[in-house]
Amino acid sequence: MNNLRTCISLCVLIIGLSVTSCKEAKGKSDEVKEESTAAIxxxxxxxxxxxxxxxxxERFPDATKLDFVDKPRWSYTNGLVLSAAIKVYEETKKQKYYDYIYAYADDLIDSTGTIKTYSLEDQNLDMIKSGDVLLYLYEKTKEERFLKAMQTLSSQMDSQPRTSDGGFWHKKRYPYQMWLDGLYMAEPFHAQYTKIFEKDEAEVKKVYDDIVHQFDLIQKHSLDDKTGLLYHGWDESKEQKWANKKTGTSPHFWSRAMGWYGMAMVDVLDFLPESHPGRERIIRYLNQFADAVTKYQHKTGLWYQVLDQGDREGNYLEASGSAMFTYTFAKGAHNGYLPEKYLEIAEKAYAGILDNLISIEESGIVNLNQVCGVAGLGGDPYRDGSYEYYVNEIIRPNDPKGTGPFILASIELNR
Incomplete structure (x- = not known):
């Protein structure tokens, strides 16, 4: 009898444990399922x-650190991505996007209008780009500090050192040098700020003339007549080791430098009056640019890091330049600056980005791969502008100089 009772007790215990285990297993299964759903x-x-x-x-919850930096800073990469974010917000009206944009300016502009980490003394054209964000926010908020910060950036354009024929130096520490990058960093802000705030007609004309003059000078000094492409930099003094001793130009055609220039043209045309005589010149430059760049488009729709040397060892299909060309061609065609065929070229390029450079994590996070992290000329350590230099600079995913233009291209193509 005792044995029988023992056996019954054991059976009850086993059944009880089994039921409990099943409930726990079911609970865990439900939890995993819920966690999986929450992870999207x-x-x-x-x-x-x-x-x-x-x-x-998600990658950069703090917009002041958008470029893989540890400390907040005022820089062009923030302005680039946030300018794209403005377009997404205007399309979706989702408050979280506006809050992200606003937080950048809120953190870096103090109550007096001083821009944290910015130095007027540096005379660095790159620092003008985030002024685009202030133009947008001031219209929305009318906060006096944003206006004062913009006035500081505008004053930099007044004091920026120049070449002998009036071209803006890219930075004070890069004397006598014009870079293609600088046209995008400064001129759309320069034009929009003038359109909104300058009331004296003579002064407005003077600024618009000066803006067009910057494009004229780039065409004069950086254009290669043989290919129609433009060199990354030009040194009037011809003293830089990277500078051609006859022409002053850097040695190669870098895709992103060309991309900056293309975006500069289509964006500055948003603010240059229809009646201004320089407008048609910029549209002509844009058409020359588009014709030249299209000749070097890879069969995938993408473009190489060094544009004209796709068959050379070490070269690779690069994301930021490809996204910039996509945006430039799409916007240029949509606005009537370029023939309709460039919209098809842009669509082909965009498909190439999606097929070859985009990867998606299980959470749905989107990655843009094969972005050149940085490239420049001169400096310390010295960047000589050689082919080997451009193809050996860091390549990383999700660099904002690629993701920003990808967002802009996506908006332009309504994708």
Whole structure:
């Protein structure tokens, strides 16, 4: 009898444990399922522009650190991505995007209008780009500190050192040098600020003339007549080791430098009056640019890091330049600056980005791969502008100099 009772007790215990285990297993299964659902950060039913912006916010919750930096800073990369974010916000009206944009300016502009980490003394054209964000926010908020910060940036354009024929130096520490980058960093802000705030007609004309003059000088000094491409930099003094001793130009055609220049043209045309005689010249430069760049488009739709040397060892299909060309061609065609065929070229390029350079994590986070992290000329350590230099600079995913233009291209193509 005792044995029988023991056996029954054991059976009851085993059954009880089994039921408990099943309940626990079911509970754990439900928890895993819930965790899996909660782990989707970026829904795939959003447009690519919003998917990439949401991914950027997840990677860089603090917009002041958008370029893989540890401390907040005022820089062009923030302005680039946030300018794209403005377009996404205007399309979606989702408050989280506006809050992200506003927080950048709120953190870096103090109550007196002083821009933290910015130095007027540096005379660095790159620092003008984030002024685009202030132009937008001031219209929305009318906060006096944003206006004062913009006035500081505008004053930099007044004091920026120049070449003998009036071209802005890229930075004070790069004397007598014009870079293609500088046209994008400064001129759209320069034009928009003037359009909004300058009331004296003579002064307005003077500024617009000066803006067009910068493009004229780039065409004069950096254009290669044989290929139609433009060199990354030009040194009037011809003293830089990277400078051609006859022409002053750097040795190669870097895709992103060309991309900056293309975006500069289509963006500055947003603010240059229809009646200004320089407008048609910029449109002509844009058409020359588009014709030359298209000749070097890879069969995938993408472009190489060093544009004209795709068959050379070490070269690679680069994301930021490809995204910039996509945006430039799409916007140029949509606005009537370029023939309709360039919209098809832009669509082909965009498909090439999606097929070859985009990867998606299980959470839905979108990654843009094969972005050149940085490239410049001169400095310390010295950057000689050689082919080997450009193809050996760091390549990394999700560099904002690629993700920003990807968002812009996505908006422009409504993808």
């Amino acid at each position: 950060i970026v829904p795939e039913n959003l447009k690519w522009s919003e998917r990439m912006l949401t991914s950027e916010i």
